[in-house]
Amino acid sequence: MVSRIIPVDPFDIVIFGGTGDLARRKILPALFKRFCDGQMPGESRIIGAARTEFDVQGYRAFVREAVIENCSGRLCETDNLAAFLERLHYVTLDARGEKGWDDLTTLMQTTCIRAFYFSVGPSLFGDLAERLHRHNLTDEDSRIVVEKPFGRDLETAARLNRVLASHFNEGQIYRIDHYLGKETVQNLMAVRFGNMLFEPLWNSQYVDHIQITVAEEVGVAGRGAYYEKSGAMRDMVQNHLMQLLCLIAMEPPAKFEPDAVRDEKLKVIRALEPVDPHHIVRGQYAIGDDVPSYREDVDNSRSKTESFIALRCHVTNWRWAGTPFYLRTGKRLKARDSQITVVFKDAPHSIFGPEAGRHHNELTIQLQPDEGITLCVTIKEPGPGGMRLVDVPLDMSFAEALGPDADAPDAYERLIMDVIRGNQTLFMRNDEVEAAWAWTDPIIKGWEARSDVPKPYDAFSTGPDDAKLLIRRDRREWRGIGA
Numbered sequence: 001m002v003s004r005i006i007p008v009d010p011f012d013i014v015i016f017g018g019t020g021d022l023a024r025r026k027i028l029p030a031l032f033k034r035f036c037d038g039q040m041p042g043e044s045r046i047i048g049a050a051r052t053e054f055d056v057q058g059y060r061a062f063v064r065e066a067v068i069e070n071c072s073g074r075l076c077e078t079d080n081l082a083a084f085l086e087r088l089h090y091v092t093l094d095a096r097g098e099k100g101w102d103d104l105t106t107l108m109q110t111t112c113i114r115a116f117y118f119s120v121g122p123s124l125f126g127d128l129a130e131r132l133h134r135h136n137l138t139d140e141d142s143r144i145v146v147e148k149p150f151g152r153d154l155e156t157a158a159r160l161n162r163v164l165a166s167h168f169n170e171g172q173i174y175r176i177d178h179y180l181g182k183e184t185v186q187n188l189m190a191v192r193f194g195n196m197l198f199e200p201l202w203n204s205q206y207v208d209h210i211q212i213t214v215a216e217e218v219g220v221a222g223r224g225a226y227y228e229k230s231g232a233m234r235d236m237v238q239n240h241l242m243q244l245l246c247l248i249a250m251e252p253p254a255k256f257e258p259d260a261v262r263d264e265k266l267k268v269i270r271a272l273e274p275v276d277p278h279h280i281v282r283g284q285y286a287i288g289d290d291v292p293s294y295r296e297d298v299d300n301s302r303s304k305t306e307s308f309i310a311l312r313c314h315v316t317n318w319r320w321a322g323t324p325f326y327l328r329t330g331k332r333l334k335a336r337d338s339q340i341t342v343v344f345k346d347a348p349h350s351i352f353g354p355e356a357g358r359h360h361n362e363l364t365i366q367l368q369p370d371e372g373i374t375l376c377v378t379i380k381e382p383g384p385g386g387m388r389l390v391d392v393p394l395d396m397s398f399a400e401a402l403g404p405d406a407d408a409p410d411a412y413e414r415l416i417m418d419v420i421r422g423n424q425t426l427f428m429r430n431d432e433v434e435a436a437w438a439w440t441d442p443i444i445k446g447w448e449a450r451s452d453v454p455k456p457y458d459a460f461s462t463g464p465d466d467a468k469l470l471i472r473r474d475r476r477e478w479r480g481i482g483a
C-alpha cells in the first residue's frame with residue numbers, strides 16, 4: 001500500500017520536557033519517522049528544552065538512542081538518522097525560572113511555524129505559557145500542544161483552560177488525546193460516514209449495545225505516585241474512553257472540520273446520563289504469582305484508588321435512547337487489548353428453525369495490540385450438513401493490508417503533523433474537556449463520600465467478578481480480553 005505524504009510548511013518544534021519518558025518513547029521517534037517520509041521540510045528543526053544539563057551533542061546522542069530503541073532497524077540503518085540528528089538543538093531551561101529563556105529566544109527562527117509541545121507535568125503549563133508570552137516567543141500563528149492529564153476535576157480543568165486562554169486563543173491550543181490519532185479510530189469515522197451500509201443501522205433500533213474495553217497487562221509500577229492520585233476513572237475513562245464513546249455515538253458532522261466534529265462530540269457528552277452507582281464496578285489488582293499487588297506497587301496498604309473500572313452508561317437522545325454503553329478499563333488484566341464492539345440485535349425471526357440458533361452481527365474495532373476492523377456476519381456452514389448457520393469474520397487487519405515490513409504509523413506521528421498543519425479536528429476543545437469532567441466529577445465525589453473500597457481482582461484476569469455480573473444482569477456478556 002502506498003501512503004500519500006501531504007507536504008507541510010517548515011516549522012520549529014520546541015519540546016518542553018524533551019528529555020522525559022514521553023519525548024523519548026513517542027514524540028522524538030514520531031518526528032524521526034515523519035522526517036524519513038519527507039515531512040520535515042527545509043530548515044525545520046526540533047529544539048529540546050528541559051532542566052537536564054545537555055549540550056547539543058549530548059542531546060543528539062540521547063535522541064539517537066531513543067530513535068534506535070523505538071523505531072525499526074530498517075529506518076535507522078539509512079543515512080536518515082544522521083541527517084535527522086542535524087536538525088536537533090537543545091536548551092537547558094527552567095520552566096519556573098529565567099534560566100535558558102534567552103538562549104531559546106536566540107535559537108528560534110523567525111520565518112516558520114512555531115509549535116511548543118508541553119511534555120511536562122501540568123503544574124508547569126501556566127509557567128510555560130506565561131514565559132512564552134513574556135519573552136515574545138509566540139505570535140498568532142504559534143501553537144501549543146498540551147498533554148494529559150488535563151486537570152483532575154472540573155474546577156482544575158477550568159482553571160487550566162483560563163490560564164492558557166490568558167495567553168493563547170482556543171485555535172492555538174492542541175489538547176492531545178493520542179487515542180484519537182490511531183488509524184483505526186479515524187477509520188471508525190471513515191466506516192461510519194463514508195459508507196451507506198452502517199449509518200442507517202447505527203441507532204437503538206438495530207444496535208443492542210456497545211462495549212468499549214481498554215485492557216492493559218502492565219501494572220502501575222514506575223507511575224505509582226501519579227496513578228494513586230488519579231485512578232482508572234481519571235486516567236482513562238474521562239479522556240480516552242469518553243473520546244471513543246463520542247466517535248461511536250455522535251451524529252454525522254456536516255463537514256470533517258474541527259469545530260463541526262467537536263460540536264457533535266460535545267453534544268454526546270452533554271447527553272450522557274449521570275451513572276447510577278449500582279452500574280459501576282471498581283477494582284484493584286491483588287497479588288499475583290510473580291507480581292506485586294496494586295497496594296504494593298503504590299506503597300500504600302490502605303489505598304482506595306481503582307486500577308479497574310467497568311460501568312454502564314446511556315446517551316439520552318433520539319438515536320441512542322435505550323441502548324446501553326458498557327465501558328471497561330483496567331491494569332494487570334489478562335492481555336493488552338483495546339476494542340470497541342458494536343453488537344447488533346438478533347434477526348427478528350429465524351426462517352431456518354430453532355436448530356439454526358439465534359444470530360446477530362458484530363462490528364469490532366480493534367485498537368490494540370494490532371489495529372483492524374472485523375465485521376461478523378452469519379452464513380451457512382459449508383458442507384452437506386443441512387442449513388446450519390455460523391458466524392464468520394470479514395476481517396480488515398491493517399497489519400496485513402500494509403504488508404509485513406510496514407512500520408505501522410503511530411498516533412503521535414499523525415497528531416504532531418496535524419499540529420503543524422493547523423488542523424484541530426483530532427484534538428479536544430476546552431468545552432469538551434470541561435463537559436467530560438462535569439460528568440465524571442459526581443461519580444468520583446460519590447465514592448469519596450461513601451469511602452468506597454474497590455473490589456480486589458486476580459492479576460492477569462478479566463477483572464472483579466462483579467464486573468461480569470454488571471453485564472450479565474442485562475443478559476449480556478463481555479467480549480473476551482486477548483481472545
Ligand code: NAD
Nearest residue numbers: 017018019020021022050051052094095119120121147148
Ligand atoms: P518525565 O518525568 O519522564 O519527564 C519530565 C520532563 O520535564 C523532563 O524532561 C524534565 O527535565 C522536564 N522538566 C521537569 N521540570 C522542569 C522544569 N521546571 N523546567 C523545565 N523542564 C522540566 O515525564 P513524562 O513521562 O515524559 O511525561 C510528561 C507529560 O506527559 C506529563 O504531563 C505526563 O502526564 C504526560 N504523559 C506521559 C505519558 C508517558 O507515556 N510517559 C503518556 C501520556 C501523557
